[in-house]
Amino acid sequence: MTKSLLIAWQTANKLALVIGGGSVAYSRVRKLLDAEARVRVVSPTLEKELSDLETEIEYVARKFVDSDLDDEISMVLVAIDDHQESSRIYKLCKERGVPVNVADVPEECDFYFGANYDDGPLQVLVSTNGESPGMASYLGKYIASHLPPHVRETIEMFGEMRRRLRSRFPGPEHSKFRMRLMKKLTQEYRESDPSTVDIDGVLDKYTTESLNEQHPTRP
Amino acid sequence: MTKSLLIAWQTANKLALVIGGGSVAYSRVRKLLDAEARVRVVSPTLEKELSDLETEIEYVARKFVDSDLDDEISMVLVAIDDHQESSRIYKLCKERGVPVNVADVPEECDFYFGANYDDGPLQVLVSTNGESPGMASYLGKYIASHLPPHVRETIEMFGEMRRRLRSRFPGPEHSKFRMRLMKKLTQEYRESDPSTVDIDGVLDKYTTESLNEQHPTRP
Numbered sequence: 001m002t003k004s005l006l007i008a009w010q011t012a013n014k015l016a017l018v019i020g021g022g023s024v025a026y027s028r029v030r031k032l033l034d035a036e037a038r039v040r041v042v043s044p045t046l047e048k049e050l051s052d053l054e055t056e057i058e059y060v061a062r063k064f065v066d067s068d069l070d071d072e073i074s075m076v077l078v079a080i081d082d083h084q085e086s087s088r089i090y091k092l093c094k095e096r097g098v099p100v101n102v103a104d105v106p107e108e109c110d111f112y113f114g115a116n117y118d119d120g121p122l123q124v125l126v127s128t129n130g131e132s133p134g135m136a137s138y139l140g141k142y143i144a145s146h147l148p149p150h151v152r153e154t155i156e157m158f159g160e161m162r163r164r165l166r167s168r169f170p171g172p173e174h175s176k177f178r179m180r181l182m183k184k185l186t187q188e189y190r191e192s193d194p195s196t197v198d199i200d201g202v203l204d205k206y207t208t209e210s211l212n213e214q215h216p217t218r219p
Numbered sequence: 220m221t222k223s224l225l226i227a228w229q230t231a232n233k234l235a236l237v238i239g240g241g242s243v244a245y246s247r248v249r250k251l252l253d254a255e256a257r258v259r260v261v262s263p264t265l266e267k268e269l270s271d272l273e274t275e276i277e278y279v280a281r282k283f284v285d286s287d288l289d290d291e292i293s294m295v296l297v298a299i300d301d302h303q304e305s306s307r308i309y310k311l312c313k314e315r316g317v318p319v320n321v322a323d324v325p326e327e328c329d330f331y332f333g334a335n336y337d338d339g340p341l342q343v344l345v346s347t348n349g350e351s352p353g354m355a356s357y358l359g360k361y362i363a364s365h366l367p368p369h370v371r372e373t374i375e376m377f378g379e380m381r382r383r384l385r386s387r388f389p390g391p392e393h394s395k396f397r398m399r400l401m402k403k404l405t406q407e408y409r410e411s412d413p414s415t416v417d418i419d420g421v422l423d424k425y426t427t428e429s430l431n432e433q434h435p436t437r438p
Contacts, residue, residue, distance in 0.1 A: 003231070007330040009226055009330045010221070113226060114225070121347050128341055128374045138409050142366075186354060190354060
């Protein structure tokens with residue numbers, strides 16, 4: 001077992017190529033659409049689940065041809081039963097430097113998927129590095145049901161707080177002040193019920209305090 | 220806020236280029252080494268933390284030059300204070316199709332990092348898509364302290380179970396049987412104390428049962 005680098009790939013508006021039309025292809029498409037990618041599916045046929053998504057994807061109703069890689073493709077996901085053809089597509093992708101994932105063939109993957117939990121801005125990935133996909137899936141659900149209360153709203157509150165702080169103290173010269181203050185406010189309010197927090201009131205109080213600490217002789 | 224595709228990037232033995240020698244560069248290097256990447260750091264100087272890792276990295280003691288990208292680089296992490304130079308390196312990477320992350324400049328990142336929890340084969344990533352890095356970090360620790368008991372050992376047990384099952388029923392013709400059985404065994408044993416589970420005993424029992432179900436008329 002080798003370990004991985006877990007990252008949040010920015011796929012918004014990037015073109016992802018999915019080869020295959022079955023249930024594995026569907027699960028790839030679902031993740032890609034959630035990540036705001038543009039999805040092109042190449043497959044002679046689509047199973048029901050996928051054809052229900054046809055308005056959200058670009059569907060090319062035929063087998064993969066090499067020139068499918070001529071476009072600016074950010075990643076290729078292979079989900080067909082033909083192992084030889086999968087392997088051939090994998091090699092083509094490597095030649096062109098396009099990141100590729102061949103379902104069920106770890107040695108032909110630049111990256112793996114895992115179990116996901118998503119709630120607004122919060123995204124969690126659980127990987128067992130291939131040791132136990134079943135446990136990954138179980139832990140994804142386990143974590144989802146053991147998160148602190150109103151976690152999504154709390155994250156959104158801090159996002160909003162940071163935006164308002166930035167509009168009060170814009171510019172890179174205040175960057176360290178903003179970071180220090182947000183760190184303090186996160187520690188202070190991360191377990192509060194966000195519906196009870198008056199964002200502007202908090203900022204009024206703490207920015208004054210912080211500025212006084214920085215300039216203790218200020219009137 | 221745009222959403223991301225969370226993935227487990229296979230960086231083992233791949234070359235990652237880190238530009239910078241401060242604390243942000245250090246945190247990047249730490250993650251990369253944990254993910255078994257080969258790490259090259261380019262920076263005129265190294266802060267203490269990083270220079271303590273000098274035996275584990277390849278250190279190039281000078282500023283970045285364009286030809287640093289001529290090698291087969293799998294990703295570039297920029298962590299220097301010079302915004303103009305960062306932006307220039309970002310553009311060079313884009314021209315060459317190399318994934319790049321410029322610290323603190325979301326619009327110059329193909330991917331983000333988040334808060335990580337790692338324990339053997341288990342890896343968890345928490346991202347708030349930039350809304351609240353403080354909450355991501357808090358949730359990483361929160362999740363770590365709310366996982367089910369002996370989760371690492373349980374994952375390792377299922378990994379071992381799958382390997383033994385594969386050696387009993389090798390070959391792609393048994394792939395669906397193995398997957399179906401591992402799914403059943405995961406549901407059955409995921410909450411057991413792994414130190415009490417006799418892997419071979421479990422496999423003896425369930426493979427016989429499953430084969431009988433498949434061929435109910437078998438003697």
